[in-house]
Structure formats: structure tokens, C-alpha cells
Amino acid sequence: MKSRTKARCIALQVLYEQDMTSHLPGSIFEERLVDEPLDPSLQEFSRQIIFGVLPITKELDDYIAQHAPEWPLDQVAVIDRNIIRIAMWEFAVQQCTPVKVAINEAIELAKYFGSDSTPRFVNGVLGALANRSNEIHQAFASIVKSKSG
Incomplete structure (x- = not known):
């Protein structure tokens, strides 16, 4: 598994567990790092995903x-939602990953963690969202600013 994919994998696991439990994301992240050590730069990438996604989940x-x-969103599998959230955060909110790369990475996570239909579902939703990535980025710029300030 590529190193940034591994960082995304840990972020996904943290977001999934946080979605399913009342565990604190920082504690979950630290536990994951014990099982799956990452280089400091990859830890930071994973941390940025986790704490970038959580405040804007809604x-x-x-x-x-x-x-x-x-x-309906409550019928979308928790793992699928979190895979899409990560990719959206990367290509539309933070714009730290090219759209195609973010979608391909999301599909890889979907193949590994999701059901047989997850990769197709994730690809379809992200493909539609990718067409609006600049609009989404502008909308989230003001959302993130209002939540941080």
C-alpha cells in the first residue's frame, strides 16, 4: 500500500470509528498509530484529513x-460516506490533491473496505461532485472560515 494511501486508510478508520461511537477522534488516531506507525509527514496528512473533515461533516x-x-444519507453505509467525505475534502475543500487522484484513491479505499458495489457508488458520487469542485471550494472557504473564527 502506498504511503499516502496508508495515511488515508488510517484517517478513514478514525472517521468511521468516530461516526459509530462516542470515542474522541484524537484518542482513536493515537491508537491507530500504535498499530500502524506512520512517518511524521504522513501522520500530519492523516491528521489534517481527520480534523479537516470532522468540523464540516454536516x-x-x-x-x-x-x-x-x-x-438517503442515513441509508448510505458509514464507510462509504467517510470515503466520499475524505475525497471531497481533498479535492474540493482543501484542494491538496488533484481530482482524479482523489477519486482513484477513494475507489481503492472502497475496494478494500466497502462492499462489492461501493467502488461504483463512490465513483459515481465523486464524479458528479468533481464537476462542481470549484463551486464547492468557494462555499467551503466561507464555511471553514466561519467555523474557525
Whole structure:
């Protein structure tokens, strides 16, 4: 597994566990690092994903719901939602990863963690969201600013 993929994998595990439990994300992250050590730069990348996604989860989910109307969000598997959230954060919110790379990475995570239909679902939703990446980036710039300030 490529190193940045491994960092995304840990971020996904943390986001998934945090979604399913009341565990603190920082504690979950530290536990994951014991099992899967990462280089400091990859730890930071994983940390940025986790703490970049968490404060804007509701807003990310609103966009996901718009682009997966046949699947009410509460019926989308938790792992699938978190894979899409990570990719969206990378290509639309933070713009730290090219769209195609973020989608390909999300599909790889979907193949590893999801069901047989997850890669196709993730690809379809992210493909639709990618067409609006600049609009999403602008919307989240103000959301992130209002939440941090």
C-alpha cells in the first residue's frame, strides 16, 4: 500500500470509528498509530484529513445527499460516506490533491473496505461532485472560515 494511501486508510478508520461511537477522534488516531506507525509527514496528512473533515461533516453530507438522491444519507453505509467525505475534502475543500487522484484513491479505499458495489457508488458520487469542485471550494472557504473564527 502506498504511503499516502496508508495515511488515508488510517484517517478513514478514525472517521468511521468516530461516526459509530462516542470515542474522541484524537484518542482513536493515537491508537491507530500504535498499530500502524506512520512517518511524521504522513501522520500530519492523516491528521489534517481527520480534523479537516470532522468540523464540516454536516456540510459535506449535504453535498453528498444532493449527488446521491436515490440513496438517503442515513441509508448510505458509514464507510462509504467517510470515503466520499475524505475525497471531497481533498479535492474540493482543501484542494491538496488533484481530482482524479482523489477519486482513484477513494475507489481503492472502497475496494478494500466497502462492499462489492461501493467502488461504483463512490465513483459515481465523486464524479458528479468533481464537476462542481470549484463551486464547492468557494462555499467551503466561507464555511471553514466561519467555523474557525
